[in-house]
Amino acid sequence: MDNFEKKEWIKKWALDLGFSSMNVAKANRLDREAERLKEWLNLGYHGSMGYMENHFEKRVDPTQLVPGARSVIIFTFNYFTKKKQLDPEAPKIAMYALGKDYHDIIRKKLNQLKEKIDDKWGETTGRGFVDSAPVLERDWAERAGAGWKGKNTLLIHPKKGSYFFLASLITELELPEDQPIKDYCGTCRKCIDICPTSAILEEGYTMDASKCISYLTIEKRDEIPTEFKGKMDNWMFGCDLCQQVCPWNRFSEEHNEPKLEADEHLLKKNKEEWLSLDQEEFSELFQGSAVKRTKFRGLKRNIEFLSDNNDTS
Ligand code: SF4
Ligand code: SF4
Numbered sequence: 377m378d379n380f381e382k383k384e385w386i387k388k389w390a391l392d393l394g395f396s397s398m399n400v401a402k403a404n405r406l407d408r409e410a411e412r413l414k415e416w417l418n419l420g421y422h423g424s425m426g427y428m429e430n431h432f433e434k435r436v437d438p439t440q441l442v443p444g445a446r447s448v449i450i451f452t453f454n455y456f457t458k459k460k461q462l463d464p465e466a467p468k469i470a471m472y473a474l475g476k477d478y479h480d481i482i483r484k485k486l487n488q489l490k491e492k493i494d495d496k497w498g499e500t501t502g503r504g505f506v507d508s509a510p511v512l513e514r515d516w517a518e519r520a521g522a523g524w525k526g527k528n529t530l531l532i533h534p535k536k537g538s539y540f541f542l543a544s545l546i547t548e549l550e551l552p553e554d555q556p557i558k559d560y561c562g563t564c565r566k567c568i569d570i571c572p573t574s575a576i577l578e579e580g581y582t583m584d585a586s587k588c589i590s591y592l593t594i595e596k597r598d599e600i601p602t603e604f605k606g607k608m609d610n611w612m613f614g615c616d617l618c619q620q621v622c623p624w625n626r627f628s629e630e631h632n633e634p635k636l637e638a639d640e641h642l643l644k645k646n647k648e649e650w651l652s653l654d655q656e657e658f659s660e661l662f663q664g665s666a667v668k669r670t671k672f673r674g675l676k677r678n679i680e681f682l683s684d685n686n687d688t689s
Contacts, residue, residue: 379550379551379552380552382497382549382551383400383551383552385496386398386449386489386492386493386551389489389492390451390489393485393488393489394453394485394632394633395451395452395453395485395543396451396452396453396454396536396540397451397452397522397533397536398449398450398451399449399450399517399520399521399522399554400447400448400449400450400520400551400552400553400554401447401448401450401516401519401520401553401554402446402447402448402553403438403439403442403445403446403447403448403546405436405437405438405439406435406436406437406512406515406516406519407436409436409512409515410432410435410436413432413435413436413512414432416582417429419584420586421582421583421584421585421586422585422586423585423586423591423595423596424586424595424596424597424598425585425591425595430510431510434510435510435511435512436512438511438546441503441505441510441511441546442501442502442503442546442547442548443501444501444548445501445502445546445547445548446547446548446549446550446551447546447547447549447550447551447553448516448519448520448544448545448546448547449520449544449545449546449547449551450513450516450517450520450522450542450543450544451482451486451542451543451544451545452517452522452523452531452533452536452540452541452542453478453482453485453540453541453542453543453633454536454539454540454628454629454631454632454633455471455472455475455478455539455540455541455631455633455636456471456537456539456540456625456628456629456630456631457471457474457630457631457636457637457638458630459474459638459643460643461642461643461645462643462644462646463645463646463647465610465646465647466645466646466647466650467610467611467612467647467650467678467679467682468609468610468611468612468613468615468616469611469612469613469614469642469667470590470611470613470614470615470616471539471616471619472539472541472614472666473613473614473665473666473667474636474638474639474642474643475633475635475636475637475638475639475665476635476636476664476665477664477665477666477668478506478541478636478666479506479507479508479666480664481633481635481636482506482541482543483504483506483508485543486504486505486506486543486545487504489504489545490502490504490545493547493549497549500547500548500549501547501548502545502546502547502548502549503545503546504543504544504545505543505544505545505546506541506542506543506544511544511546513542513543513544514529514530514531514542516544517531517542518531518556519556520553520554520556521554521555521556521557522542522554523536523538523557524556524557524558524559524560524561525559525581526538526559526561526567526580526581526622526624527561527564527565527567527568527576527580527581528567528568528576528580528583528618528619528622529576529581529582529583530618530619530622532560532561532622532624533624534557534560534624534627535627536627536628536629537619537622537624537625537626537627537628538619538622538624538625539619539625539628560624561580564623565580566621566622566623567580567617567618567619567621567622568580570617570618570620570621571617571618572589572607572608572609572617573587573588573589573592573604573607573608574587575587575588575589576618587604588615589608589609589611589614589615589617590614590615592604592608593608593611593612593613593614593615593670593674593678594613594614594669594670594674597674599677600677600678600681604681605681605684608681608682610682611682612650612675612678612679612682613667613670613675613678639661639665641661642661650679651679651683653672653675653676653679654672655672658672658675658676659672
């Protein structure tokens with residue numbers, strides 16, 4: 377089997393496991409991206425996510441994570457659903473978090489794929505990642521032609537939009553690389569204009585994460601600064617606004633992963649019920665969900681912030 381056939385063989389298995397696409401980049405150091413990351417960190421756009429400053433070389437050089445790495449395989453995994461929270465006044469949860477935690481689902485699939493590869497070619501050096509280590513997945517995905525990085529900084533595929541997770545497998549296997557694709561944002565600036573906290577810089581392509589609702593509701597541990605009162609668009613966990621307006625998402629199709637199925641209890645909860653959420657209910661409702669990341673205290677803080685701020689009224 378030559379390297380092209382190897383790649384096709386892996387891709388077939390990846391698609392069988394439920395991944396939406398697979399692309400490959402050479403495992404070279406991300407020199408250009410490293411400069412951009414340094415600049416972004418120096419500007420403080422990562423807010424209190426101090427961990428982003430750690431392991432800098434590991435972030436930009438895949439051979440630091442997997443010695444002898446030759447290829448970075450990038451997978452996308454669709455999470456789009458038309459299901460919505462029923463009460464239009466209920467505080468909102470980003471689409472990706474309506475079902476079970478994607479980390480567990482995707483990690484399992486990456487492990488299964490690695491096992492298939494090892495069964496076929498003997499034990500290979502390689503590691504799968506899904507938000508689990510310092511891997512710049514979006515930069516790799518862009519290099520590998522899995523999409524282009526839009527003005528909203530998300531990866532966009534011209535036929536599939538942006539509602540997908542990214543995962544990677546860094547491997548010693550030498551696989552033919554894919555070519556980056558064109559940026560189709562053109563003169564559009566819908567994501568910049570819709571962002572209620574002006575987190576996307578005016579020229580696009582750069583995000584001040586410290587202002588993004590996703591950061592404020594999930595990553596930020598202390599109080600949400602008062603400057604964001606009235607600007608949260610009623611989001612209590614994450615935010616989808618800059619994806620909702622993106623014209624490329626008109627091509628999104630329903631995912632078919634049962635474990636990502638939106639939780640019916642969660643969809644049915646109305647505004648009043650969210651306001652009276654207690655610890656016990658939180659633990660029950662979000663068992664095995666990515667929302668657990670905020671802990672009860674964090675989600676309650678968000679709900680109260682929205683309510684104080686009349687975002688929910
Ligand atoms: S996720 Fe929401 S807050 Fe963050 S950049 Fe997009 S629109 Fe702005
Ligand atoms: S909304 Fe427009 S500018 Fe923003 S990412 Fe989508 S296509 Fe690009």
